[in-house]
Amino acid sequence: MDPPASGEQLTFTFRTRGGRRIGAGRPRKKSSGVSHLTRRALSRHHPVHVTLRVTRGIQSLRGSAMFRTVRSALADARNRFGFRLVHFSVQRDHLHLLAEANDRHALSRGMQGLAIRVAKAVNSRLRRHGTVFGDRYHAHALRTPGETRSALRYVLSNVRKHGRGASQLPAGFIDGCSSAAWFDGWNRPHELCFGRPRTPPGAEPPVIAPRTWLLSVGWLRAGPLLDPEEHPGGDARGRRG
Numbered sequence: 001m002d003p004p005a006s007g008e009q010l011t012f013t014f015r016t017r018g019g020r021r022i023g024a025g026r027p028r029k030k031s032s033g034v035s036h037l038t039r040r041a042l043s044r045h046h047p048v049h050v051t052l053r054v055t056r057g058i059q060s061l062r063g064s065a066m067f068r069t070v071r072s073a074l075a076d077a078r079n080r081f082g083f084r085l086v087h088f089s090v091q092r093d094h095l096h097l098l099a100e101a102n103d104r105h106a107l108s109r110g111m112q113g114l115a116i117r118v119a120k121a122v123n124s125r126l127r128r129h130g131t132v133f134g135d136r137y138h139a140h141a142l143r144t145p146g147e148t149r150s151a152l153r154y155v156l157s158n159v160r161k162h163g164r165g166a167s168q169l170p171a172g173f174i175d176g177c178s179s180a181a182w183f184d185g186w187n188r189p190h191e192l193c194f195g196r197p198r199t200p201p202g203a204e205p206p207v208i209a210p211r212t213w214l215l216s217v218g219w220l221r222a223g224p225l226l227d228p229e230e231h232p233g234g235d236a237r238g239r240r241g
Contacts, residue, residue: 042104046141047086047215049151050097052115055134058122060092062177066125070095073121074114075206083110084208086215089158089178096155100212111137145221148214150233156180157232170194174228179207187225 042048054061061070070090078085082102089096095118101107119132142148159175172188174180174195182205186193210216 042101042107042141044100044102045212045214046143047098047100047148047151047210047212048107049140049142049155050099050111051094051138052097052111052133053094053135054122055131058093058132059126061090061095061122062092066122067177069121069125070118071206073117075204077110077114077117078206079208080113081109082106083113084211085110085114086207086210087152087155087179087183088207089155089175089180091158091177096158098151098155098215100208100210100215107139111139142214145214145218149219149222149226152183152185152215152219153226153230154232156183156226157228157230160231169229172228179205180228182207183226185220185225187227193228 059066061067067090074085074088077083083106084100085097086100087098097114099107099110101110115133115137122132123129142151156175156178157180159177160169172193174186174193176195180186180195181190181193212218
């Protein structure tokens with residue numbers, strides 16, 4: 001080979017072993033199909049509507065014994081890590097929650113603790129092991145009185161969407177598999193609301209009183225007190241599910 005001209009740089013090619021191959025490296029995690037709250041920072045002034053679904057094969061969460069188990073687990077997780085559970089609705093295969101959190105990190109920690117407690121309680125009741133919740137939770141921050149009012153109606157009256165014979169429910173019925181009995185925003189006295197009774201007298205409520213303006217009084221800017229006979233319609237995002 002002729003010597004390089006003056007100033008020309010020699011280039012060497014080194015033989016390597018292996019190299020980048022299709023499929024090499026750590027395998028990607030499978031997507032659960034439901035994302036967490038977006039990366040946008042969560043304000044402590046904005047409550048959150050959270051949906052948590054159980055995996056297939058788990059019996060209904062609304063059976064008397066099972067619901068007591070789930071309610072107890074929710075009560076244990078209602079106020080931890082800057083996370084506060086204000087309302088809930090337990091349906092056959094999913095939970096709807098209205099919560100407050102100091103920030104996105106507090107929401108994540110609080111929901112992780114809540115999901116673990118509920119999963120352990122359900123598995124203990126069923127004498128089984130394995131996954132209880134099939135997806136990550138879905139969270140939607142409520143930023144306006146209108147969104148918050150819609151979320152309250154959707155969560156507390158959700159049985160009118162999914163319950164058997166929902167159209168034949170008696171006048172004034174509120175769902176005993178929810179925190180409806182601890183909600184003071186109905187348009188009639190509790191004595192005229194019908195549903196499963198509250199926990200025994202003297203027992204602590206399974207939820208925390210709201211601290212945010214939106215969940216305490218702000219939602220009333222968007223409409224009157226809630227009617228227990230009103231169909232929940234779509235949730236705060238307009239979805240029907």
